[in-house]
Amino acid sequence: MATIEPTTRRTVLPGAPPFTVDDLLKFPDDGNRYELINGSLVVSPAPTPLHQRVIFRLQRILDDAAPPELEALSTVNVRHSDKDFYIPDLVVVPEALSESVGLMFAPGNLLLAVEVVSPSTKTHDRATKTAAYAAAGIPVYWRVEPDEGLTLHIYELDGDVYQEPTAYKAGTTVSLSSPYPVSFDPADLIGSRTATP
Template identity: 35%
Template sequence: MTAAMQDRRESEGWTTSDLDALPEDGNPSGGRRELLDGVLMVPPSPSDAHQFLAAMLVAALHRACPPAFGVTQAVDVRLSERRSFCPDVLVITAAAAERDARWFRPDEVVVAIEIVSPTSVAMDVITKPALYAGAGIPFYWRVETAPKLVVHTYALDEEAKVYRDTGTFADIVETERPWFIRIALADLSRRSRR
């Protein structure tokens, strides 16, 4: 890191260009680096159970995903030059899915999904949904794992730029938008596969 780069970061904070300049290896969080108003955040590595749940959710969404969309996980969404987050699971536009992206713009993201962990509660419940809504991402899902698996779904109120609650699901997630989705939460559990 150059002295000029360090001086700028101290006075103005980090940018997405700074993220691009960081090396790929040696990051204890498995490569996740997020920016909140120029402050670099390095979340702890997700647990195996967290990653398994994310993978199962990607698979469940992918099975029913129409051609207009794609499903992926843990790819950055750059809300601005000083804000970048890495949702656990994303539904993206078909055009975004066609390119081999290291990050997406908010207009390429249809659903941002966060799996709440003990170290991410405030970010996943308050901060990220507010900023995703402000950036115009149409849908947000919050997945809670304790004390049991529950999925909360939200849709963007475009005029107010906030999310409105569209459902809380403890057994089967069922929603009409962005397409008809029906997922039995038991199918996302490691225990159901044994």
């Protein structure tokens, strides 16, 4: 019986560092998420099922609470400059704008950006993206930490930096007013769908 040796696939990316958004648009569709921070390439694998669960449930909560003129969208393109390009897990934007924006939003279009932290994105979501989103002027940033028993960290812009975040753990009701009034228990983002209160 023949033995098949595993092969290593390489993705050849066009362009050279520092990369630009134009370079990024030429990248292959290989299942990875490609982002740019000051021309440096950030590559993330496809999200885990837990990550997807948190994103989906939070999007439903945000969508149910949204006023008619706003909507929550997942994994949209956000271009801050020629060398800064992000793909937040969730955003809240004006609904009319989302119908006409095309391929990329500008940071000024976002009322909220959300990142769900995973093992491969911890450093970027906790530090790099926090600073980048503040510099881009995104007024509110939520960081969801599933590995902390699910904790929601809320950052609000103060000038060109975020204030120290407020943390909400699973098992407590979070009542927020920005980008619009919404209340939920962070535990709802990870618990079983069949669990009864």
